[in-house]
Amino acid sequence: SAIVIAVANQKGGVGKTTTVVNLGAGLAERGFRTLLVDFDPQGNASSGLNVDTSQLELTMSNVLLGTDPMDNCIEPTAEKNLFIAPSDMDLADAAMLVGSNQKYAFPQTLLRRAIESVSADFDYILIDCPPTLGLLTVNAFAAASTILAPVQCEYYALEGVRDLLSIVEQVRANINPALEIGYFLLTMQQATKLSKEVAADLRKTFGKKVFVTAVPRNVRLAEAPSVGKSILKFDTNSPGAKAYRKIAKELSHGCTPR
């Protein structure tokens, strides 16, 4: 069944959504059936792939509440092998509800059960997390086999890694003993002293867990979501597209699907 990866970092704006969409597209291009789970009420991964949630009957909020099976909310995208389970602000209300209603005895594992029901249909499942360490992110950590943490090459982003490690420890101790941050990805890298220092610091601390490929700052990555496409389809020769293709290759260790 699928390899489930939670893309998370409570620091805001570090490239979580950009990584889910474009790494997902890179895996799909290599032939892997890839599902993106938009688990952020902002719904950026959904809108970034041209999914208009106002036209949909079901989103992940219905799945979290348990009113509908996850299978029914999965949408194809314009890119082959790439699927998405979309979200919108309703997900925030659903999270508030399952977190406070005694009917849901284990609100932390609702997503895990939903993902298990579709896992056989995919090779990779990437979960886009919101910039918090609340119930939604805990759900993603309970469902995931590993975490990929994007780290912007800036001071505040490095600080946030400590807090992330302590939450992962708690989830590991309570509901998912195998969980760890398996991957760190340097994002928005520039040729500045700060950028180089942060990159060196991260590689020194986490060694091989840091992808060899870093994502350069590339305005095309910021433009692609405004036309609802991944970078691979929007500007295939851009530095951003090249980087995410290499990262998809590194993640899948060069192998192609079954």
Add this chain to the structure above:
Amino acid sequence: SAIVIAVANQKGGVGKTTTVVNLGAGLAERGFRTLLVDFDPQGNASSGLNVDTSQLELTMSNVLLGTDPMDNCIEPTAEKNLFIAPSDMDLADAAMLVGSNQKYAFPQTLLRRAIESVSADFDYILIDCPPTLGLLTVNAFAAASTILAPVQCEYYALEGVRDLLSIVEQVRANINPALEIGYFLLTMQQATKLSKEVAADLRKTFGKKVFVTAVPRNVRLAEAPSVGKSILKFDTNSPGAKAYRKIAKELSHGCTPR
């Protein structure tokens, strides 16, 4: 008493903390007694001004729980007229607790009562909000006289403004009838097509509510927090310092303190 401004936008990484620290420093430099309230469990505003919360007895989590008066947790910074009420990850636990414990009948207005107790000592109080629309941000909205929303000149940041407006509407209807988004600030502006489009879009929609001055993308702004200083003290002639001085002037309409 003080003008209380919540600096908020649930989109992550748009420059909320950078604006609180540097606009705060700009107001302090103009002679206004300025208090920064770090209301984000990441504690970036605190660490960005060299406040080591592990050495402190009190932070905003104690104030939220009601165990200590806010006055006791306010720290001076190295910059004249600039003070900070610091936070760390304990604030997330405190928010979880007051949100679920029946002892706190109105958890939404805990911060408003705390800020009222110190408001007479300051001219401006800026609240740094986390990248979510949960209880902490609702508290900031209940306490504030207005909201300043930083908007990164990128696609996703513009999308988030709609969600922000709908939460503000709810807070206005329930606990703070005068609340509105009084200011929009364009951040990380570059000479790209995307940047220009987002700026034009925002000015068309919100007109005079958008600061005339936009903050340019300037790596010195990202470097300053790693030495615990505002941009004004770190690199006084940088484009970032010039921009935040102008914004402080615009905000205070050119007048100096009482």
